[in-house]
Amino acid sequence: MGTVTAPxxxxxxxxxxxxxxxxxxxxxxxxxIGSNGxxxxxxxxxxxxxxNSNKMRINTDCRTHKIDDLKHCPFAEICWYFTDSWxxxxxxxxxxxxxxxxxxxxxxxxxxxxxxxxxxxxxxxYLGPNPGLPSLGEQSSSESSLDPSAGPVDAFCLxxxxxxxxxxxxxKINERxxxxxxxxxNGEKFWSSERINP
Amino acid sequence: MGTVTAPxxxxxxxxxxxxxxxxxxxxxxxxxIGSNGxxxxxxxxxxxxxxNSNKMRINTDCRTHKIDDLKHCPFAEICWYFTDSWxxxxxxxxxxxxxxxxxxxxxxxxxxxxxxxxxxxxxxxYLGPNPGLPSLGEQSSSESSLDPSAGPVDAFCLxxxxxxxxxxxxxKINERxxxxxxxxxNGEKFWSSERINP
Numbered sequence: 301m302g303t304v305t306a307p308x309x310x311x312x313x314x315x316x317x318x319x320x321x322x323x324x325x326x327x328x329x330x331x332x333i334g335s336n337g338x339x340x341x342x343x344x345x346x347x348x349x350x351x352n353s354n355k356m357r358i359n360t361d362c363r364t365h366k367i368d369d370l371k372h373c374p375f376a377e378i379c380w381y382f383t384d385s386w387x388x389x390x391x392x393x394x395x396x397x398x399x400x401x402x403x404x405x406x407x408x409x410x411x412x413x414x415x416x417x418x419x420x421x422x423x424x425x426y427l428g429p430n431p432g433l434p435s436l437g438e439q440s441s442s443e444s445s446l447d448p449s450a451g452p453v454d455a456f457c458l459x460x461x462x463x464x465x466x467x468x469x470x471x472k473i474n475e476r477x478x479x480x481x482x483x484x485x486n487g488e489k490f491w492s493s494e495r496i497n498p
Numbered sequence: 499m500g501t502v503t504a505p506x507x508x509x510x511x512x513x514x515x516x517x518x519x520x521x522x523x524x525x526x527x528x529x530x531i532g533s534n535g536x537x538x539x540x541x542x543x544x545x546x547x548x549x550n551s552n553k554m555r556i557n558t559d560c561r562t563h564k565i566d567d568l569k570h571c572p573f574a575e576i577c578w579y580f581t582d583s584w585x586x587x588x589x590x591x592x593x594x595x596x597x598x599x600x601x602x603x604x605x606x607x608x609x610x611x612x613x614x615x616x617x618x619x620x621x622x623x624y625l626g627p628n629p630g631l632p633s634l635g636e637q638s639s640s641e642s643s644l645d646p647s648a649g650p651v652d653a654f655c656l657x658x659x660x661x662x663x664x665x666x667x668x669x670k671i672n673e674r675x676x677x678x679x680x681x682x683x684n685g686e687k688f689w690s691s692e693r694i695n696p
Contacts, residue, residue, distance in 0.1 A: 322581070323581075324579070324581045327579060329527035329529075329539060329577045329579070330539075331527075331529035331537040331538065331539035331575070331577075332537055333531055333535075333536075333537050337531075337571070337573075338531075338571075338573040338575065338590060339529040339530055339531050339537055339571075339573060339574055339575045339590075340529065340537075340575055340588075340590075341527060341528075341529035341539060341575040341576065341577035341588060342577055342586070342588055343577060343579045343586055373535070373536075373537075375535075375536040375537060376537055377529070377536065377537045377538055377539040378539065379527045379529075379539035379540055379541060381522070381525060381527070381541045383520070383521075383522045383581065388540070388541055390538075390539060390540055392536060392537075392538075428695065428696075429695040430695060431694075431695050431696060432674075432676075432694055432695065433694060433695055434692055434693070434694055434695075435674075435693040435694055435695050476630075476633075478630075494632055495632070495633040496629075496630055496631060496632055496633055497626065497627045497628060497629050497630065497631055497632075497633050498626075498629065
């Protein structure tokens with residue numbers, strides 16, 4: 301069950317470290333395919349890696365379009381540009397959508413952890429009006445109150461991206477590396493890397 | 499032939515203005531659909547609007563994967579997050595690929611203009627080794643020389659995105675607007691907007 305640490309993970313941890321002075325250092329763009337067959341792209345917040353894993357966590361609202369997108373096509377690509385160190389990571393993989401209806405107790409536990417790891421202010425957003433629907437001039441959700449010890453609400457959804465291809469570009473030294481994975485018969489992923497032209 | 503200025507364009511021009519102190523203010527993420535059916539996402543540079551138009555220009559190398567992507571599916575979505583003003587623009591539209599084989603003289607002229615508008619250093623990249631192919635340790639293209647008066651090389655490609663849907667989010671005031679377009683029988687686009695829940 302041991303996970304081999306992917307060779308790109310240390311590069312990403314270094315980039316996070318060297319850009320951490322910026323408020324937006326944990327923001328990246330997540331591309332999916334809409335049910336209309338067109339690409340879709342939005343900024344989301346990185347919520348860390350799963351423990352002892354290369355899998356990446358994102359919190360989202362079940363009522364957003366990206367959930368429909370992912371039910372239609374589970375593949376996504378992160379594009380993460382670090383504005384201080386001029387590094388770009390393009391991370392392609394499959395996303396697992398973990399909502400309150402999930403039947404796997406381990407995944408439900410991860411969802412609960414993600415809920416309590418986010419601020420009460422962030423949690424309040426999930427009690428607000430349906431994102432993307434016409435605004436009826438309702439009072440903002442900051443008027444609502446939330447018991448800080450209460451578990452995740454229905455709208456709260458954990459996304460877990462399992463990378464299988466990573467493209468790394470460093471614009472300061474003009475170097476580019478590509479990382480590819482292969483799975484063996486036990487489901488373990490093995491990574492290889494290659495230097496490619498920028 | 500007059501183009502109605504889209505209502506989101508002024509918002510975008512304002513955002514460019516208020517973020518122009520940052521080196522990366524003109525960078526955005528462009529999502530396409532790969533020929534393998536998976537989403538693809540990368541950072542590119544905004545090269546301005548076409549004259550008297552809402553169409554947006556990007557320069558790229560014909561040898562990159564995004565060209566294959568766009569030949570397979572011409573739709574793309576820009577996600578542009580302005581890190582200083584906390585504004586996000588998601589711009590969905592169709593991309594016209596203008597390479598040296600294009601038969602439209604007006605488009606070829608636009609491509610030439612885009613070539614001369616970019617720095618000689620930028621132009622040199624198009625003489626370098628094939629992007630994305632294994633690096634053979636060749637000397638960087640900065641060793642090559644380029645006649646500054648010479649026109650676009652074969653690898654140079656102009657992309658023109660014609661927006662038909664824009665989603666605007668302002669995180670400072672927590673407001674979101676959606677802009678949709680409809681074309682009339684003469685091909686003119688008309689825009690409508692609506693306030694939606696963030």
